[in-house]
Amino acid sequence: MNILLFGPPGAGKGTQSALLVEKNGMKHISTGDLFREAIKNKTPLGIEAKGFIDQGKLVPDSVTINMVKEALKSTGGKPFILDGFPRNVSQAQALKTLLVELNLKLDKALFLEVPKDDLIGRLSGRRVCRDCGAVYHISAKPLKDGKTCDSCGGQDVYQRNDDKAESIATRLQVYEDSTRPLKEYYKGQEILTEIVGTGDESDVYARVKIAMNS
Numbered sequence: 001m002n003i004l005l006f007g008p009p010g011a012g013k014g015t016q017s018a019l020l021v022e023k024n025g026m027k028h029i030s031t032g033d034l035f036r037e038a039i040k041n042k043t044p045l046g047i048e049a050k051g052f053i054d055q056g057k058l059v060p061d062s063v064t065i066n067m068v069k070e071a072l073k074s075t076g077g078k079p080f081i082l083d084g085f086p087r088n089v090s091q092a093q094a095l096k097t098l099l100v101e102l103n104l105k106l107d108k109a110l111f112l113e114v115p116k117d118d119l120i121g122r123l124s125g126r127r128v129c130r131d132c133g134a135v136y137h138i139s140a141k142p143l144k145d146g147k148t149c150d151s152c153g154g155q156d157v158y159q160r161n162d163d164k165a166e167s168i169a170t171r172l173q174v175y176e177d178s179t180r181p182l183k184e185y186y187k188g189q190e191i192l193t194e195i196v197g198t199g200d201e202s203d204v205y206a207r208v209k210i211a212m213n214s
């Protein structure tokens with residue numbers, strides 16, 4: 001089953017995707033992760049994307065869609081999770097064309113809903129391991145010794161530039177203006193399921209599984 005996980009920034013898309021990969025062997029396609037990898041490696045794509053990302057704005061569609069096309073071509077036939085793409089209706093339309101071209105099908109669009117106040121707390125307290133991408137939170141999921149990544153032992157657990165206050169405000173606005181309308185779009189395609197994204201990550205995961213099996 002191929003799924004799309006979408007929702008506001010901080011809704012837990014990355015966390016749920018990681019659980020789906022671990023427990024179901026799905027292929028995770030996260031445009032945010034792909035951009036961060038390109039930035040880390042200082043590729044032309046990364047250099048182009050960095051300015052947009054740090055400010056909390058969307059990277060231009062043409063760049064993003066090409067990147068997703070390459071990722072979809074290299075799933076090796078595994079079921080995939082699209083996380084963070086599409087982020088607006090024009091990307092959703094491009095995805096539809098792309099899937100036809102690659103002979104692939106999207107089975108479900110799962111929307112994770114979390115109240116705005118929770119999102120701000122989740123985003124501003126989030127910390128990420130630069131080596132393995134493991135995600136922490138200063139109060140909800142702190143590092144065991146305060147500085148070392150519990151998963152890989154990495155020493156550089158940092159705050160993303162776009163998790164700082166000014167960028168968070170822009171990202172939430174971009175979400176309201178551009179991404180939230182995707183709910184209507186996927187309702188129209190009859191593949192939308194809404195999921196309550198608050199609570200423990202295992203509780204949310206249980207809801208994700210129910211939605212996938214329904």
Ligand code: AMP
Nearest residue numbers: 031032052053057058059064084085087
């Ligand atoms: P994320 O890790 O999904 O929160 O994405 C981090 C940032 O990467 C976003 O705030 C955007 O700047 C950029 N980004 C990720 N996915 C997309 C997309 N589908 N379209 C445009 N920009 C994106």
